[in-house]
Amino acid sequence: MGGLSLTGPSPRVKCSLPGCKRLFQTAAAMEDHRWASHNLPIGGKASCGFPGCNAWFDTKEQLKQHGEDMHPEAPKPWVCQECGDLYRTEAGLDSHCVVMHSVSRIPSTKRHEIETAFLRAWAKTETAPRRVHEVLAISTSQLAQTLHNDYAEQVRKQAGGSHQDVRCLQDGNVRIRFHGSGMKCSLGLHGNTSLCPEPDCGVCGILRSGFRSKKIRTDAFQRFGTGFYLTSASGKANDYAWADDHTMGRHGLRAMLVCQVVAGRVYRTVNNEPLLMRPPDQYDSVVGEVGPVLNYDEIVVYNKRAILPLYLVIYSA
Template sequence: MSDVCLQCGYYAKDPAHTFCDKHCARDAANNAPSLIKIPRDHVMYNNAASAFYGGWNGTPPPIRTIYLVTWTQESRNEFEAYRDKIESDEDFIAMGKYAGNERKRFRGAERACTIGENGNVTMCYNGDCKLCETLREGFRSYLDLKRSTGYHGTRLGPGLYSTCDTSKAAKYAINKVPSNVHALMLCRVVIGHPYVTEREMPHLQQPPPGFNSVYARPGPSSHFNTDETVVYTSRAMRPAYLIIY
């Protein structure tokens, strides 16, 4: 399986990082935000596809394409500073976890253009296209909308929702224009110390004291049929992959 750096296409990527070295990371940031198509035989494709298929409840649709989402240096710095702050408070690495208890979670968004299909990697500026808005700018604008209007529900308050359940996230991957495919984001999320609940808590504006996120645990007596993880700051989440299916 290939592990070539997707920026230079020559050296092997650093196992702990997206690219092979700081020079390729800088070049990618200078061209960000952008989408880089990932070859099917690449380790990053395999990781994202495994999460997609493994998280689908039922028979999953076939994946057409997977793209890597690149970030500006400013966006990366903000995310990593937040992650490192959470890590310094808890020392998740010593527990055998990633720094800041970072995980990958799925999230859907409305798509009002044809980004991702037929090789189109140009992000639009249509106000109805929440997908391109997120790919360009992150989740800050969406979180502001959520806080002011309750957009797409607030069962655990106005936060940023994500899930391991691909089919759950896919319900929000809504096409606003005719299309034969859908687009789903696989995000990097700094979960930190999660508050676990089986009850709706729509009053939440932030995690309970001492916690960094809220985890909705599904179960027979739970209000939730599927898992949901909620963070309440846009610094804690970034789109990492765009999966076209």
């Protein structure tokens, strides 16, 4: 009996853009990615892609016109509802949406509200944020939102018992918290709203695929174990934000995520508990309170679904 293969053949075609390490099953899939992720048709030109047709084009408009004229029988392309771009596959469109439409500008009143909250929450007296350069809204995929809402609902249902936490019963105890991360590109700078392909860009990684357990540094000291750390003090989250010297860092800028966190039933402690892999029984999160080991609070959740990133703040500090 042959085993059931869930993975299929291993991908062999590497993205031809230097620096991008993505691998694909076929040249066509790579080309779709190249276009969707980097906005670059192969060799500066886009191929028709219809079986047996060897036409190449300089622009997407020409390609679209060609498809309508020459291959009316071809399956209809996938259209981005945001910008009208066309894709041959749903995967190509999905990838495009993540890269090009994960962050967007927001109305100035909303921007002002987030900026004020960010500055007020700084809390640190040793350093001060100089200026908020940009605030972008984050759109999460429908799937990520559903998983987050389901998680909140599950936490809400488990509340009650001896805890009887009102906030838990209401909405799963939702809090707004800050998370600082590394940045290797210029997202948010000069109107740039497309994610970079750099695997070490923490911010783009989170926007692309959410918080990732793989990215947790198990070699480094983790005060409350292997989880995702956020804080109510933007000035503390700033300690974990950094930017590449070649991009944002050159302008003295960094990026911070403003996130919605389902805290659920909170286990409060003032001591280090570095061996935790999950919250203690009957709890959903760990909060390190200000005390002998901490100057600013930290909240740790161990399930990435507990976090929904809402805004990206680009600032100088």
